[in-house]
Amino acid sequence: MSEIQLKPIWRWQWTLMAGIFLLIVCAVAITIGPVQLNTIEIIHTLLGRETSLSDQERSLLIEIRFPRVALAALVGAALATSGAVYQTVFRNPLADPYLLGAAAGAGLGATIAITVARADFYPSLPIFAFIGGILAVIATFLVAGRLYSDPGSLLLSGIAIGSFATAVQTFLQQRNSDVLRPVYSWILGELTVADWSSVRWAALYIFIALGILFSVSKILDALMLSDEEAFSLGVSPNRIRIIAVCAATLATATAVSVSGLIGFVGIVVPHIIKRLTKKATNRALLAIALFGAAFLVLADLGARTLISPAEIPIGVITAFIGAPFFLFILRTRSKNQ
C-alpha cells in the first residue's frame, strides 16, 4: 500500500477528467430545471447576447438557477475535500466532516438562531451555524486534551461532542415545537434559497480553506504513513494536523451554514477517486474537490427535478446514495483485513 502512495507522480489526467466532468455536469444542471428554458437562449443569455427570454426567465436563470448550481459546486468541493483531509489526518477511512462534531455543532448553532434568538436573528442563521461548528471543534480538541494528536482519542471526543450538540439541539426543538419546521428543513439540507450573496460569502471562506489544504497536502501524504516520516521531512506533525483540521473545519462549517447538513459527500467522493486513481487521498485532492463539486451539482439536480415542482431535500439524496456506499466500503475493508 505504501509503495503506491509514495510514487511521486501527480497524475494530472485524472484531475483534468474530473474538471471536464464538472463542466459537463454544470452545463447540464444549468440547462435543466423545473422550468423549461430553451438551451440556445440560455447560451445566448450567458454570453450576454440578446435573447428572446422574458425578463422573468432571465432573472430565473441568472438569479435562481445559476447561483444554485454554483453553490452546490462550492459546497460539494468543500465537503469532499475536507472529508479527504480528515481521513488522512486521522488515518481513518471512515472519517468525514461530521466526525469532529463540526456538523452537529453547526446544526446546534442554527437551531439556537431559530429557537432562542428568534425573529430578529433569523437572517443570521449562517453565522450562528458557523460559530457553532467552530466551537464544537474547539471543544473536541479541549476534551481530547493532550491526547489530541492521538487519532483515536480525537475521534471519540468528536463523537461525544457531536452527540452532546445533537442532544441540546433536540431539546431546543422539543421546547420550541412551533419552529420545528424551519429547523427540520434546514437540517435535511437544502440549496433551495441559494443566491449570489450566499455564493460570494461561501466562496470566500471555501477558497481560503481549500487553498490552505492544497498547500499542505504534500506534507499530509507523509503524515498518512507515520509521524516519523513527517519529522524526517522537517515538519511538526501536530502543527500540520491542527492547520489541516482547522482549514477543513472552516470549509465544512461554511458549507453547513449555507446548505444545512448534507451527509456522505465527504466519504463517497474521496473513496471513489481513490479507487479510480489508486492514489493517496492528498495526491488526488484537486480531483476530489472537482469531483465532489460535480457530485453535489448532480445530487441537487435530482433534488429540484425528480418530483418537480416540489423539492426533495438534497441531504436525502446524498444519504440515499452515500449510506449504501459507506456500508460497501466497510464490508470490503473488513474482508481485506
Next chain:
Amino acid sequence: MFRRKEKLSVVFIAISLLFSSTVSAEAREIQTKYPLNIVSAGFAAKLPAKPVRIISLSPSATEIIFAINAGSQVLAVDDNSNYPANVPTSSLSGFAPNLEAIVALDPDFVILNKDSTKSDAIHKSLTNLGIPVMMEEAARNLSDVYKEIRIIGKAVDQQVKARKLIVNMQKRIAKVIESSKKVKSQSFFHELDNTLYTATSKTFIGNVYRDLGLKNVADAASGADSSGYPQLSAEYLIRSNPQIIFLADAQYGESISTVKARPGWHSIAAVKNGRIIELPADTPSRWGPRIVDFYELVAKSIK
C-alpha cells in the same frame, strides 16, 4: 297510481315524525348526562362526571373550550396555548407530553393531540389511571372543526354554547364566502417558511383559500407528499407568478421587505403590485373558533 302516491305521503309523514322525535330528543340532551362515552379520532373515553379539572394539550382545543365558556373548568393548558389572554398556560408540552407531569396535576379530563409524541401510549396510560382522555386529530376541514367543538361541548357540559358557536361560525363563514364570489379568482402562494414550504388545497388551510375561490400555485406539487405540505422550487414559484403572497412565516421574521429583497422575486406579480400579506401568528395554523377571523382576513385581502 293514486294509491301509490298515498303510500308515499304516509311514508313521508312517518319520516318527518321520526325526524321531529329525534330533534326533541336532542333538545332534551342539552344537559350532558354522565357517565358519558365519547369517541374521538378513533379513541373511546368515558367521563364519570362533569370535568372541572381539565388539561388541554392542544392550542386549538384550548381556544374551543374558552370560546364555549368552559374556561373555569380548565386546570392547565400546554405551553403553546396562548389564547385567549387569560388561559392558564403551563410548562406542559403538548408536542411531547410528559405523563408524570400530567398525572401530578390530578386532572379529571385530558385533551391530547394525536400527532404528539407517543400519543397512543400516553392515552393508554392515562386511561389505565382512570383519567379520561379525548384524543384530538388535526382537522382536515371545517366539518372536523365543528365535530371537535361538538364533542368538547358535550364532554364539558356546554352543549348549548357549542351549538351557538358552530352556528355563529357557519354564518360568518357563509357570509365571507358569499362576498368572495363577487371577486374574480386570483392565484396565491401560502408561505410556511423561507425555504418555500407551502400547503396545497388538500390541507386544512388550503381549504380556506379554496373556499374563497383562490387558486393555489402549490397544487401543481400536490402529488409530492401525502400530507399536502410540499417544498416548492424557487424557479417554479417565480414562473407560476402568484398574484398574492401570504406569509405564514411573518412571525419568524419574514416580511414584505424581505420578500421584495429576494433574488428574482421582483418579477412576481404579487411583489410588483405590493400584494404581500403578513399573516398573524397562530390563527392560520389552528382549527379553533379563530379560523373565522382567518377567513375574514383572507377575504379582505383579495378585494
